[in-house]
Amino acid sequence: MNPFMKTGSLRTMIRMFRHNLCFPADTVNKVPILYSTTNVSPRSNFNDTANSLTLELIKNYGVKNERILQKVVNIPILSNSDPHEWKKVMEILLYRGLSPVKSVLTVIKHPALLKMSSLKINRVWDDWVECFQETELVKELLEECPMFLSVSGKIEIEPKYEQLKAIVKSKKAVAKILMNCPQIMFQSLTELQNVSDYLSEVMIARNAAEYSKSTVLGCTLQEVMIRHVFLDKCGKYKPPNLKQSESIPSGNASLSEIYDTSEEEFATKTAGVTLEEYVVFQSLFADELEDKRIISEEETDSDED
Amino acid sequence: MLRQTVLSHSFKTTSQSLLFIPKRWNNKKYKEMQLEKLSNRVKALTQFDDFYPSLFQDQWPSIRVALLCAEKKGVVINNFSDKERIRKQLQNMGAYNIRKIYEDQSKALKIKIDSSDPSSTSSKNIYQIEGGIGETFIRQQQNDMADIYPEPLDSEVVEKISQNLVAKHGEKVSDESDDESLPDDPTKDQPLSESLKNADYDSSRLIFPGPTGIALSASLYDYVPATKLKGMDDFIPESSHYKYYKDVVEAPIDFELDTELSFPQHLDVYAYERGNCDTFNYSTRGTTEVYDYHILKLGTLAPVLALGLKEGETVLDLTASSLDIPMLICQTLIPGLFVINCGKTRRFGYFLKYFDSFFYETSSDTCNFVLTDDHPLAIEDAGLYDKVIVTVPSTFDREAVNKNEGNMFSPSLIQERLRLPELQTAFLSKAMDLVKEGGTVVYCTETLSPIQNDAVVQRALEKQWTESKTKFTIKDLSRTMEPLQPMLKIVPSGKYGQLVTPFLPNNCGPLYFSKIVKNRNQTGEE
Numbered sequence: 001m002n003p004f005m006k007t008g009s010l011r012t013m014i015r016m017f018r019h020n021l022c023f024p025a026d027t028v029n030k031v032p033i034l035y036s037t038t039n040v041s042p043r044s045n046f047n048d049t050a051n052s053l054t055l056e057l058i059k060n061y062g063v064k065n066e067r068i069l070q071k072v073v074n075i076p077i078l079s080n081s082d083p084h085e086w087k088k089v090m091e092i093l094l095y096r097g098l099s100p101v102k103s104v105l106t107v108i109k110h111p112a113l114l115k116m117s118s119l120k121i122n123r124v125w126d127d128w129v130e131c132f133q134e135t136e137l138v139k140e141l142l143e144e145c146p147m148f149l150s151v152s153g154k155i156e157i158e159p160k161y162e163q164l165k166a167i168v169k170s171k172k173a174v175a176k177i178l179m180n181c182p183q184i185m186f187q188s189l190t191e192l193q194n195v196s197d198y199l200s201e202v203m204i205a206r207n208a209a210e211y212s213k214s215t216v217l218g219c220t221l222q223e224v225m226i227r228h229v230f231l232d233k234c235g236k237y238k239p240p241n242l243k244q245s246e247s248i249p250s251g252n253a254s255l256s257e258i259y260d261t262s263e264e265e266f267a268t269k270t271a272g273v274t275l276e277e278y279v280v281f282q283s284l285f286a287d288e289l290e291d292k293r294i295i296s297e298e299e300t301d302s303d304e305d
Numbered sequence: 306m307l308r309q310t311v312l313s314h315s316f317k318t319t320s321q322s323l324l325f326i327p328k329r330w331n332n333k334k335y336k337e338m339q340l341e342k343l344s345n346r347v348k349a350l351t352q353f354d355d356f357y358p359s360l361f362q363d364q365w366p367s368i369r370v371a372l373l374c375a376e377k378k379g380v381v382i383n384n385f386s387d388k389e390r391i392r393k394q395l396q397n398m399g400a401y402n403i404r405k406i407y408e409d410q411s412k413a414l415k416i417k418i419d420s421s422d423p424s425s426t427s428s429k430n431i432y433q434i435e436g437g438i439g440e441t442f443i444r445q446q447q448n449d450m451a452d453i454y455p456e457p458l459d460s461e462v463v464e465k466i467s468q469n470l471v472a473k474h475g476e477k478v479s480d481e482s483d484d485e486s487l488p489d490d491p492t493k494d495q496p497l498s499e500s501l502k503n504a505d506y507d508s509s510r511l512i513f514p515g516p517t518g519i520a521l522s523a524s525l526y527d528y529v530p531a532t533k534l535k536g537m538d539d540f541i542p543e544s545s546h547y548k549y550y551k552d553v554v555e556a557p558i559d560f561e562l563d564t565e566l567s568f569p570q571h572l573d574v575y576a577y578e579r580g581n582c583d584t585f586n587y588s589t590r591g592t593t594e595v596y597d598y599h600i601l602k603l604g605t606l607a608p609v610l611a612l613g614l615k616e617g618e619t620v621l622d623l624t625a626s627s628l629d630i631p632m633l634i635c636q637t638l639i640p641g642l643f644v645i646n647c648g649k650t651r652r653f654g655y656f657l658k659y660f661d662s663f664f665y666e667t668s669s670d671t672c673n674f675v676l677t678d679d680h681p682l683a684i685e686d687a688g689l690y691d692k693v694i695v696t697v698p699s700t701f702d703r704e705a706v707n708k709n710e711g712n713m714f715s716p717s718l719i720q721e722r723l724r725l726p727e728l729q730t731a732f733l734s735k736a737m738d739l740v741k742e743g744g745t746v747v748y749c750t751e752t753l754s755p756i757q758n759d760a761v762v763q764r765a766l767e768k769q770w771t772e773s774k775t776k777f778t779i780k781d782l783s784r785t786m787e788p789l790q791p792m793l794k795i796v797p798s799g800k801y802g803q804l805v806t807p808f809l810p811n812n813c814g815p816l817y818f819s820k821i822v823k824n825r826n827q828t829g830e831e
Contacts, residue, residue: 277367279580280580284582
């Protein structure tokens with residue numbers, strides 16, 4: 001059997017496995033070796049000077065953890081990069097108050113840092129601090145989500161920060177939301193505003209502190225709508241009465257229970273129906289939204305005419 | 306000048322604080338939501354939420370979401386168009402022929418039944434409504450009581466109340482519970498004046514006239530007791546509807562398992578598979594200048610099959626409210642004569658026009674179906690028809706939760722809604738009169754409410770027995786409807802019928818149907 005078989009043949013083999021079809025014994029033995037997903041990489045026995053220098057450099061900073069070192073070795077972009085780049089990033093991160101281990105882990109999380117200039121890293125870091133007005137919180141945030149150092153700067157950070165602050169009121173909550181759902185930084189402001197408006201005006205989620213406990217603000221409006229509408233139609237979500245005190249529990253599932261669960265868990269535990277029904281509903285809802293979009297487009301066209 | 310500025314500033318501040326309106330209340334969406342709360346469809350949904358959860362238990366969320374989503378449709382092919390071409394076209398669209406599914410499932414089921422133990426209960430369905438209707442009655446009354454008196458009642462008291470209710474409805478209460486029951490009130494049969502004489506007064510709460518009590522006693526005259534409760538004028542607790550239902554049946558009713566039901570050979574109904582919610586395009590005219598197919602509510606297929614049509618029979622649709630059932634019966638090409646009675650409505654003209662676009666020469670004498678516009682209760686042909694199907698007006702649960710127009714839950718239609726079971730009983734009784742001995746009546750409603758379903762069948766059977774001593778047999782359709790399960794969720798409902806239950810992957814119904822056969826030569830013998 002050709003060891004460099006095409007993807008199509010692999011798919012066929014997997015399908016045959018699933019259907020318990022006959023399969024030659026020697027082929028069965030070869031498959032796991034050829035397509036193994038274990039951490040053993042062909043690069044693990046490298047002798048490249050740059051790689052060994054990088055490892056040496058990391059070890060010099062006091063990082064002795066084998067698993068971390070192995071990770072550096074396994075990711076080519078990390079192990080192949082210039083040791084000077086490593087040194088530059090490590091110096092910045094250590095200066096910003098991160099421990100050597102956390103600094104290496106930060107680079108592992110976002111290898112693009114190695115290719116960024118120290119000026120850019122420092123400038124963006126300072127922009128974050130300027131927005132939050134709190135060094136420790138920013139350190140915690142950027143350590144968790146180093147990809148935020150790749151944003152263009154204050155021009156991108158400030159509107160997002162201001163918008164999130166307006167929604168959840170506290171700096172800590174903003175940082176928590178960004179850590180829970182970093183995609184917010186890369187979503188449009190309109191999308192975030194739409195989600196926040198939907199939560200406050202349609203779902204009447206009065207407790208903004210609850211937002212930071214879930215990933216709801218990181219969802220698209222359609223994702224937010226679909227689960228809410230489904231629960232509403234199942235009779236499991238009633239908009240809270242505004243005249244009633246906030247301390248009285250509404251009986252609705254929490255935002256976390258609605259948006260931080262798998263489809264199956266959401267359907268069976270939160271909505272009390274089967275997964276099949278939820279899947280069917282998703283397709284119906286998508287059709288409904290599409291119909292509405294077409295109708296609104298037609299109306300706009302006719303108005304223009 | 307300075308004074309004017311100060312005044313205008315203070316006025317501005319005061320007016321701003323006085324006219325402060327929360328942002329949410331100014332919001333258009335919020336206003337729409339508040340208006341929506343007053344709509345008829347929300348009223349219907351509130352009534353259902355109050356009543357159906359106790360009946361359907363865990364199944365209610367599933368039924369509720371299905372009711373609020375688009376209904377699954379099917380198509381019946383017009384035998385007078387290019388049938389083969391339409392079949393191919395529908396198959397290419399991914400639709401399945403239900404007749405073929407029914408036949409295959411029937412064969413598989415027959416093999417399963419033959420091979421299994423005869424004592425096994427193959428027809429028992431897991432979706433059967435929990436408990437009997439009597440239990441639901443007790444549960445509903447307890448819920449109503451809990452709404453009025455929110456404090457938790459002692460479990461013993463609840464038990465005693467339910468036992469009393471059961472006793473009232475003719476159930477035997479065990480000797481043990483008799484011992485524990487609440488002691489009888491000795492004053493309960495006395496007039497109020499007599500019982501007041503013997504009553505114990507709480508003297509600490511009495512206020513006597515006197516120098517110290519004048520002010521107090523005067524204030525008592527200001528008190529005007531409430532004569533009417535305002536706010537929920539149009540709310541009728543569903544438990545009150547149960548008065549229409551009696552646990553004890555006052556007529557002899559036979560039950561029989563329906564084992565044989567054939568799918569009409571010429572009836573080709575197509576639908577998409579389970580979970581597929583695609584819709585069918587509007588029909589076009591074929592080479593024969595008639596329409597290719599009719600789009601219908603898929604659930605209506607079940608009662609038509611339950612009729613068990615045979616060659617040359619005389620069939621009556623007593624209250625044809627939609628085109629689906631008449632169209633299905635016509636496309637079987639089985640009845641010798643099929644009378645479609647539209648009642649005194651505008652439907653007659655519409656039906657005539659629609660049938661003209663599906664068949665040739667609908668108005669000629671050779672045509673074997675007739676359209677009439679008599680009032681259902683005014684038809685005089687007693688004992689003439691082999692099969693009668695009666696689709697009575699009901700609360701139309703699906704329409705009620707989706708449309709505001711013509712909604713039975715509109716406050717202006719409360720009296721009509723309350724009178725529905727009576728009207729339904731009258732229509733069913735009429736259908737029972739019109740059918741021949743040995744003939745079949747199929748009763749259908751489009752509601753989940755057992756008061757309009759099982760209770761009406763029971764009342765009509767009792768009425769027939771008391772008025773003419775006619776006996777009827779209820780056909781248990783659980784086995785014959787099982788082959789339709791891949792396309793419809795049909796569950797036994799109550800004692801007398803089956804219910805096409807809304808379920809998102811096969812979103813049809815609600816449609817209740819009961820098959821009632823008029824017994825031969827049983828009149829007045831018992």
